[in-house]
Amino acid sequence: MHSIRYGWLLGLVFWMTVIDVYGQLEQVEAHYAQLQEQNQQQPDTLHFVQEDSNWVADFSKLSQIILIRHGEPALQHNGWRKRSEAMEYVRAYDSVGIFPPAFIPLILVAGELGVIHTSSINRSISTAKQVFQQPELLQSDTLFREFERKVFAFPNVKLPLKMWLRTSRVLWFMNLNDKGVENRTAAKDRAQKAARFLEQDALKNRKTLLVSHGLLNRYLEKYLNERGWKTVYNGGHGYLSQKMLVRYGP
Secondary structure (H helix, E strand, C coil): CHHHHHHHHHHHHHHHHHHHHHHHCHHHHHHHHHHHHHCCCCCCCECCCCHHHCCCCCHHHEEEEEEEECCCECCCCCCEECHHHHHHHHHHHCCCCECCCCCCCECCCCCCCCCEEEECCHHHHHHHHHHHCCHHHEEEEHHHCCCCCCCCCCCCCCEEHHHHHHHHHHHHHCCCCCCCCCCHHHHHHHHHHHHHHHHHHHHHHCEEEEEECHHHHHHHHHHHHHCCCEEEEECCCCCCCEEEEEEECC
């Protein structure tokens, strides 16, 4: 009888804790949900939640992660290309910087971050430099590079560039176009490792920022959600789009 009562009491405490944790995030969710609704047509500037917002009972228990996709690479993306030209485009895409940002996706308070994490690929580094103007804070890592892509084998005829790129990615997802590059399984494993890294960084420092890539960010969001992080802002998948995830607890 005592064990039944004890088990019931533990269950009650557990659910009260869960309800309290999610209740603490109500104002955070409401604020960013309103921003997301306003910015459906065009992503707009975000800020991390600040202590003086008083949206949670204990600000020291709030951890935040913001993921930003890089800006538009300084390349011509349209037109018809031969396979050899599409291959050259892919090589250039991984080396060029970006056009001047169309808007500022995130404004940081002075001294808010000690590190800005970026992919090791130049379009990510260039974005962080142009947006935040604090090159001394940038820390690049191959862990955050985009899922690799190579142009699929086909006669060297002219096709729309987007067809070359999209078909190449679809075939990669089907494990039919990954010879010589990181395959889908390895890429997903890397994304899970990256999600764990960001989680640990955010739990330690309470605020974490990553400037990386569209497909990687989707998987980072997915794996962080599975680990208990809640997406409170999803700015879509375009250039400079942002995702904000939060967690409340020890």
